[in-house]
Amino acid sequence: MLLRFLTAFALLSPLASPAELVIVASPRSGAIELSREQAEKLYLGRTTTLADGTPVKLVDLPSGATRDEFYLKLTNKNPSQILAYRSRLVFTGRAYPPLEAESVTEARQWLADTPNLIGYLERGDVTGNLRILLRLP
């Protein structure tokens, strides 16, 4: 019985969405360059700056399939691994979690308005007032 329940639980877990994800920033941020390695370091709290030393802040989408897919693609960690990993950074005061937007619209607004703020979106959600820094196919 327990096994059947657990199997059902596993099957109900969010399945990978096929959408392409991109990391974006405001065009006002200047000539930002972002490698995949640097993006992983930023989102895992291992650095707070770009490779050239520019301090940046990060945006997270609300909990959901896009966010889970982003972390899986970028860091190879599933949602529970990310939460466990990040709790350790937060509860040692080592790193701040990204700013969590309440919706894609809010995230997009923040990203368009704020220089040196970095976030991720589905490719189809990117508007003209954002610049794509990195694609995560």
Place this chain on the structure above:
Amino acid sequence: MRQLLTTLLLALAAGSAAADAPTRFALSGFGTLGVVRSDKDDYHFRSSGTQSANSPGQNFDPSVDSVLGIQGTGRLHDQLDLTVQAISRQATGYNYTPHITWAYLRYRATPALTVRVGRTTTPFFMFSDSLNLNYATPWVRPPSEVYNLNPFSDLDGIDLLYRIPLGEMDLEIQGLFGNSAVSARSASTRLKNAKGINFGLVGSGFSAHAGYARTRLELQWDDGFYRALSNLLTALDEKAALAELSGTKGTTEFFSAGFQWEKNNWLTIAEFAKRRADRYINSAHAWYVTVGYHFNSLTPYATYSQQTQDAPASDARLPPVFMPLVNLYNAPRNNAQHGVALGLRWDLARNIALKSQIERIDAAPGGRGMFPSDSAADYLKPTSPVHLFSMSVDFVF
């Protein structure tokens, strides 16, 4: 200390209301509700020397693992922030009374160099900085064979963290200086002028740690076995042996190294630790290896862990007729044991993990491992293997 905390939190909250940037001030918390049950009436598991010996053995005991923590972090300036954390758990000296575990100002002098002043944690182990945060690890609790080697967790002082990129990895070097105090089961004890250096290597899915610390140790035992032996040594005029039981002249060294590696859903964690003391406490070393596998939200794991005594707390050489009393003194101060644990972590919802663990533990001869007793008779009986069942819910908010 608690008044200071309240004042600081209020000041920060007031500051954050006026600020326009988000996350000026953040309040968050974590906790564990856990129970442990042993299959033997007279074997009460204690994961740390700070937990009292008296309490039910076979009953479901919530005092070993349950903990609640709350933390406030405030950004005072782009390069300066304040972190304050308090926890409540059952431990000698503060039975569930909130205890400050972090209270430090952090100054990021450069992107590579950070200075922290105030109360931080001793970096003796790989998971020292998150000892109470069980949500962050697969286990019900960090393997006690290693983690009970050092009960000191608060460090009042200063540390410097320097980060150097090393290819795709980062090397972090930490130097620290400070003092620490702890009320243990049958002793009050202090570390004075602790000096340490720590190396952390972090890469994608991999991290490693190695550290060394040297410190003065002050310790005053206060248990029946101690009183019996110190009376005897006084009567025999064994001044040298007596001076090695308790006092303010100890020196201790601590070394630990470990790594964590996650690849293709496999998880491996291993750690080694050794403490060497010239008096007052025993010298011992310990290690563990954990292997786990992530199936979506389920992480089953297995751990083997072992602690071995290198030198007893007292090496007093007395006429043979008195040696049983020396042995009886040393027995509760020897936590050597080895154990096998099988466990399962289930991330049943965001921010909540349910864990269960079964262990078989064998105490090494000459002690009762991590099953302390106040009764001499318990130490004279031969030990037998003990099975432990633990269950806990870990959460963060």
